[in-house]
Amino acid sequence: MFNLICLVSADEAARTDLTAALKALNGAAAPVMEGNFNGGDVAARFAFADESAYRAARPAIDAAIAAAGAVQCNWALFGNGQSAVGAPGLADGVWRGLLLCADRPQATARLAEFEAEMVLMPKYIPAIRNWRLASAIESGGDLPWTHVWEQEYADIGGLMGPYMLHPYHWAVIDRWFDPECPDWIVNTRLCHSFAAFGAPVLG
Amino acid sequence: MDQTIFIIDDIVAAPGRARDLLELYRTRYAPAALARGMVLDREIVAPPMWLDELSNRLLITWTVTGPGGWWGQAVQSRYDPAVEAFWAEAAPLIASRARYFGSAEADVEALSHV
Numbered sequence: 213m214f215n216l217i218c219l220v221s222a223d224e225a226a227r228t229d230l231t232a233a234l235k236a237l238n239g240a241a242a243p244v245m246e247g248n249f250n251g252g253d254v255a256a257r258f259a260f261a262d263e264s265a266y267r268a269a270r271p272a273i274d275a276a277i278a279a280a281g282a283v284q285c286n287w288a289l290f291g292n293g294q295s296a297v298g299a300p301g302l303a304d305g306v307w308r309g310l311l312l313c314a315d316r317p318q319a320t321a322r323l324a325e326f327e328a329e330m331v332l333m334p335k336y337i338p339a340i341r342n343w344r345l346a347s348a349i350e351s352g353g354d355l356p357w358t359h360v361w362e363q364e365y366a367d368i369g370g371l372m373g374p375y376m377l378h379p380y381h382w383a384v385i386d387r388w389f390d391p392e393c394p395d396w397i398v399n400t401r402l403c404h405s406f407a408a409f410g411a412p413v414l415g
Numbered sequence: 416m417d418q419t420i421f422i423i424d425d426i427v428a429a430p431g432r433a434r435d436l437l438e439l440y441r442t443r444y445a446p447a448a449l450a451r452g453m454v455l456d457r458e459i460v461a462p463p464m465w466l467d468e469l470s471n472r473l474l475i476t477w478t479v480t481g482p483g484g485w486w487g488q489a490v491q492s493r494y495d496p497a498v499e500a501f502w503a504e505a506a507p508l509i510a511s512r513a514r515y516f517g518s519a520e521a522d523v524e525a526l527s528h529v
Contacts (some may be wrong), residue, residue, distance in 0.1 A: 376486070389493075
């Protein structure tokens with residue numbers, strides 16, 4: 213499976229048509245919710261059976277984004293990575309995607325440890341119902357994104373509450389993102405985006 | 416959530432440089448940390464004498480209130496180039512360091528069941 217996330221920044225007047233156009237291309241698409249950080253205005257997520265299906269579909273996706281007069285698109289193509297589905301068919305939940313770039317000097321040496329700790333988050337934070345952590349195959353936008361960390365929650369409260377407040381997040385995982393911590397490996401420029409697609413995308 | 420969160424800098428100074436490091440920390444780091452809402456709890460020097468040939472360990476503890484206070488200081492420092500610049504400037508005075516985040520044992524249950 214090949215997956216594509218596009219976080220598109222576009223004028224408000226263009227967003228409705230852009231969302232419809234991306235849905236017409238078999239993507240899940242929705243306005244990005246308030247509280248995002250560099251998360252774009254419209255989030256879209258596509259799943260392809262294989263790389264050739266992705267290559268065939270990509271020009272139309274790019275054309276739809278260009279037609280909206282997009283000022284920015286942060287995107288990443290990624291495979292299955294590591295994932296789990298605790299709530300299959302979660303259609304009315306909230307999807308959250310994080311694009312990150314592990315580009316600090318010690319990143320390569322520490323990536324396995326970082327990834328192993330990341331995928332423990334759902335164990336300690338059960339509000340994360342479905343999730344995937346994957347390395348980017350290709351990416352673009354502000355930075356060459358190296359990883360995609362996406363989750364589905366039953367509602368926005370799961371993201372804003374337990375995910376942000378649990379100490380496994382701020383007292384364990386965040387040190388990889390924190391320039392004040394010696395373990396810092398992730399560029400502080402992130403894309404933190406979330407949307408209600410009205411359809412299950414992770415399970 | 417109003418539990419006291421401790422932010423602990425555990426710094427092993429380069430041999431003979433602990434006083435210089437603490438002075439730099441007090442003048443170049445602490446004022447901005449206070450402005451970010453961090454409260455200085457204590458500074459411990461171990462052993463309690465200044466070593467010339469060997470390393471002193473500095474344990475500098477700050478507090479913030481709850482995860483909200485923790486995120487407040489973290490977001491401010493993360494996008495302040497002066498913070499990263501401080502740690503780069505201090506690096507020659509440091510043999511090794513770690514930063515820990517913790518709480519009193521009595522607060523663990525409340526903090527970890529959110």
